[in-house]
Amino acid sequence: MQQMSDDGTLENEDCCPPQAAIHTERAMRIICVGAGSSGLCFAYKLQRSFNNFSLTIYEKNHDVAGTWLENNYPGCRCDFPCVNYTYTFEPSGDFSGIYGTAVETRKYFEDFKARYGLGRYCKLRHKVNGARWIDQLAEWEVHVEDLATGKQFQDSCNILINACGYLNSWRWPDVPGLPSFKGLLLHSANWDTSVELANLNVGLIGSGISSSGIQILPAIQPIVKKLTTVIRTPTWISPPFGPDEDGCKEKEIQQAADKPGLLLHLRKEYESQINGLFRYVFADSPLQATLRAACTDDMRRKLNTPHLADRLIPQFGVGARRLTPGPNYLEALCATNVEVAFGEIETITDAGIVVDGREVELDVLICATGFDNSYKPQFPAIGLQGRNLQVEWASEARGYMSIAAAGFPNYLMFTGPNSPVANGSLLPTIECQADYMLKFCNRWQTENIATFHPKAEAVDEFCAHTDRFMKRTVWDQDNHSWFKKGSASGRNVALWPGSSLHFLEAMSEIRADDWHITYHGNRFKWLGNGFSQTETIPNGDMSYYIRNSDDSGFLGNAKRVRCMNVANAGGCSTPTLGPRP
Numbered sequence: 001m002q003q004m005s006d007d008g009t010l011e012n013e014d015c016c017p018p019q020a021a022i023h024t025e026r027a028m029r030i031i032c033v034g035a036g037s038s039g040l041c042f043a044y045k046l047q048r049s050f051n052n053f054s055l056t057i058y059e060k061n062h063d064v065a066g067t068w069l070e071n072n073y074p075g076c077r078c079d080f081p082c083v084n085y086t087y088t089f090e091p092s093g094d095f096s097g098i099y100g101t102a103v104e105t106r107k108y109f110e111d112f113k114a115r116y117g118l119g120r121y122c123k124l125r126h127k128v129n130g131a132r133w134i135d136q137l138a139e140w141e142v143h144v145e146d147l148a149t150g151k152q153f154q155d156s157c158n159i160l161i162n163a164c165g166y167l168n169s170w171r172w173p174d175v176p177g178l179p180s181f182k183g184l185l186l187h188s189a190n191w192d193t194s195v196e197l198a199n200l201n202v203g204l205i206g207s208g209i210s211s212s213g214i215q216i217l218p219a220i221q222p223i224v225k226k227l228t229t230v231i232r233t234p235t236w237i238s239p240p241f242g243p244d245e246d247g248c249k250e251k252e253i254q255q256a257a258d259k260p261g262l263l264l265h266l267r268k269e270y271e272s273q274i275n276g277l278f279r280y281v282f283a284d285s286p287l288q289a290t291l292r293a294a295c296t297d298d299m300r301r302k303l304n305t306p307h308l309a310d311r312l313i314p315q316f317g318v319g320a321r322r323l324t325p326g327p328n329y330l331e332a333l334c335a336t337n338v339e340v341a342f343g344e345i346e347t348i349t350d351a352g353i354v355v356d357g358r359e360v361e362l363d364v365l366i367c368a369t370g371f372d373n374s375y376k377p378q379f380p381a382i383g384l385q386g387r388n389l390q391v392e393w394a395s396e397a398r399g400y401m402s403i404a405a406a407g408f409p410n411y412l413m414f415t416g417p418n419s420p421v422a423n424g425s426l427l428p429t430i431e432c433q434a435d436y437m438l439k440f441c442n443r444w445q446t447e448n449i450a451t452f453h454p455k456a457e458a459v460d461e462f463c464a465h466t467d468r469f470m471k472r473t474v475w476d477q478d479n480h481s482w483f484k485k486g487s488a489s490g491r492n493v494a495l496w497p498g499s500s501l502h503f504l505e506a507m508s509e510i511r512a513d514d515w516h517i518t519y520h521g522n523r524f525k526w527l528g529n530g531f532s533q534t535e536t537i538p539n540g541d542m543s544y545y546i547r548n549s550d551d552s553g554f555l556g557n558a559k560r561v562r563c564m565n566v567a568n569a570g571g572c573s574t575p576t577l578g579p580r581p
Contacts, residue, residue: 021531023446025052030441031142031155032121033128033379034163035059036066037109037427038414041087042161042434043118049438050445056155057163058144060127064113066165068106071212073191073368075219076102079211079324080426081270083253083263087112088428091267093257098240099327131160132382133409138450138520140410159441162413164378166371166421166494173205173369177348181365188212188368197224197364203353204229205345206368211324213368218328221335228339228360230353233480234314237326239298275424278499281319281473288474292318302330311342317474321481322422373482375399375417375493383408383453393417397493398463400454400514401507403433409451409516410444412437417493418466422483424500436507443510448526451518458514469497505561 030046032039035057046055061069078085082100086092090112095104113119125147132141140160145152170189172178178185186192189212202224206213213229214237221227256263280287295318303309312333314320333340341355348354352362375397381389384407392405397417399405404412415421420429443449470476470492475483484490496503519525534540554560 020528021533021536022528023526023533024528025050025445028053028159028441028445029139029157030055030159030161031140031157032057032161032163034066034165034168034414035061035064035113035122035124036068036163036165038165038430038434039066039161039163040064040109040113040118041427041430042163042414042437043121044112044116045431045434045438046441047116047118047121050441052445053441055121056157057122058126058128058142059122059124060147062125063110064119064122064124065106065109067167068102068109070168071189071191072102072193073188073212073216074197075215075217076212077215078102078105079215081274083256083267084270084274084425085427088431091260091263093253093263095253097253099325128379130380130382133384133411135384135409138409138518159410159412159444160381161437162377162381162411162416166373166375166415166419169372169378171369171372173367175205175345175348180350181348181352181362182350183352183362184364186364186366188216188366189371195364199223199225200363201226201361202228203360203362203365204368205353205366206370211322212370213366214324214326214329216366216368217338218326218332221332221338224337226337226339227335228341228353228362229333230341230343230345230355231312232342232344234312235321236295236314236318236323237299237330238295238318238323240325240327271425275499275501278424278501281423281475283317283472283474283477288317288319299330303334305334308333308340311340314479316477316479319422320474320477320479321483370482373485373494377413381408381411383411396491398459400459401462402496402503403436403507404454406454406456406459409453411453412440418462418496419494420496420498420500420503421494423496423498423503429496429500429503432504432507436510439510446526448519448521448523449517450520452515454515458511466497467491470495505557508557 028050030053032042032055039057039059043055043057046053063069077099078101079099081098082095082104083091083093085100085105086108092108094108095101100108113122123144127145127147128142129145129152130143132143133139134141134156137156138158140157142155142157142160143152144155170187172187184195186195188206197220202220204213204217204227217227217229252266256266277287277291279285280291282288296313299313300306300309303312312330332338339360341360343356346354346357348365349359352360353365354360374393376390376393379390383389383405387407389405389408392407399413399417402416402419403414404416414430414433419433420426423429440452444452475481475492475495478488480486480488483492483494485493498506534542534544554563
């Protein structure tokens with residue numbers, strides 16, 4: 001039961017009752033939207049560390065795994081070393097090569113859900129159509145549709161988590177005449193698996209900018225009659241990440257699957273190599289020059305056609321767009337049944353496409369043209385003063401450190417604007433975001449908090465710092481990139497201003513001074529009846545802090561990180577400063 005106190009703050013008679021011990025856990029209701037890698041990670045960590053909570057994950061699809069369920073186009077793979085596209089605490093070597101197939105990656109997340117009983121939280125084929133913050137109650141009102149029955153209903157929660165992902169809402173290209181095409185029209189993110197492409201004339205849009213197009217082309221080239229791919233702008237195709245693909249395929253991965261020590265070695269080797277490459281993003285760095293030379297040589301060798309190489313190798317820096325390995329892509333472009341058309345599609349007719357004044361007749365047109373990358377939520381999210389986040393972020397998404405938005409209390413998001421989605425390994429940063437969210441959940445549950453949301457000035461200063469950082473990088477160079485919402489010179493709304501390792505350190509603690517935090521009445525009510533949690537545990541250790549030596553961790557960030565790195569190398573057994581006098 002909630003009421004207003006004399007000083008105008010929100011009181012909750014059920015919150016932190018005065019007869020309870022310090023840090024007593026009150027009931028906490030959480031709704032998460034999306035059961036992909038982020039939603040499942042959040043559910044696992046919440047279940048592992050908390051009591052007295054309810055969690056409901058609304059997922060619009062018929063199963064979990066998010067993008068790995070939705071994307072099943074020909075050649076669909078993870079374009080990151082598969083043994084590192086796993087949770088850091090849940091290794092798997094059950095992959096057929098260095099780049100796991102979509103089916104293998106999807107199975108990993110499905111198995112993870114089953115292993116930890118996370119299905120109990122998931123309501124599949126349930127779509128969130130909207131959410132509204134009710135300030136008087138300090139909770140979210142969430143509008144949900146059961147897609148199986150068409151029934152619509154209302155739910156509520158104390159904390160709302162958006163785990164929909166940043167590449168989830170696919171879109172058709174904005175090309176004149178698209179609806180007039182009479183052949184078969186396909187989108188890479190909405191693939192019809194019943195389609196047979198053998199001996200057909202196929203057009204492909206988007207193979208120059210999207211990983212899906214780069215994967216589709218070599219997968220279908222051997223079976224189609226003719227393949228016309230339209231490339232508007234050049235892009236860098238990298239050699240395989242980590243060790244060379246031939247040396248890493250099947251044999252080494254399969255051996256590692258049965259030997260945890262070898263698997264850990266491979267994971268750390270690949271991760272270290274990828275993290276060690278971050279300096280290439282700085283436009284004037286020696287590593288950028290080295291990587292550019294290596295990619296140029298590799299592309300010219302595989303294309304083996306000066307005309308194609310001159311048109312496909314970019315002038316902007318390596319990594320200005322998301323760097324993609326393209327096994328067999330460049331070689332497939334040189335095949336006799338492939339025609340590369342450079343430039344814009346002038347129009348689409350009922351029979352095909354018009355490029356450079358010439359109509360190309362097609363049986364099938366494939367659009368690998370990506371997603372809505374505006375970072376707007378897929379549902380109206382109405383915060384304080386009736387502000388709609390879809391409207392607020394219509395022209396530019398401005399979030400707080402990838403995870404929250406000013407004016408939207410108790411609302412947290414995975415992979416929000418300026419996340420490290422192309423700065424290194426992705427899943428460790430998703431885990432880090434989950435940990436950050438759960439630190440706020442812990443404070444909400446045990447410290448009498450009513451609401452929390454970032455201050456507008458903190459958001460502005462974070463965005464200003466990010467913009468300054470980007471100017472030193474290849475990400476700021478003129479090129480059409482989804483990092484900048486498809487523009488050539490717009491603001492980078494996608495990427496974190498630093499490496500993935502930088503992100504892990506930056507997000508290790510909550511900066512409470514950046515947040516508006518309100519309480520249910522007296523902010524110290526959580527102190528309770530004067531007793532500790534230890535004193536409520538039968539046979540608890542009433543002297544747990546007594547020990548023989550100082551084995552506590554260092555409190556300074558720099559020293560703590562240095563010791564952690566030395567310890568992982570086997571050289572730091574204890575952080576003691578020296579013998580006692």
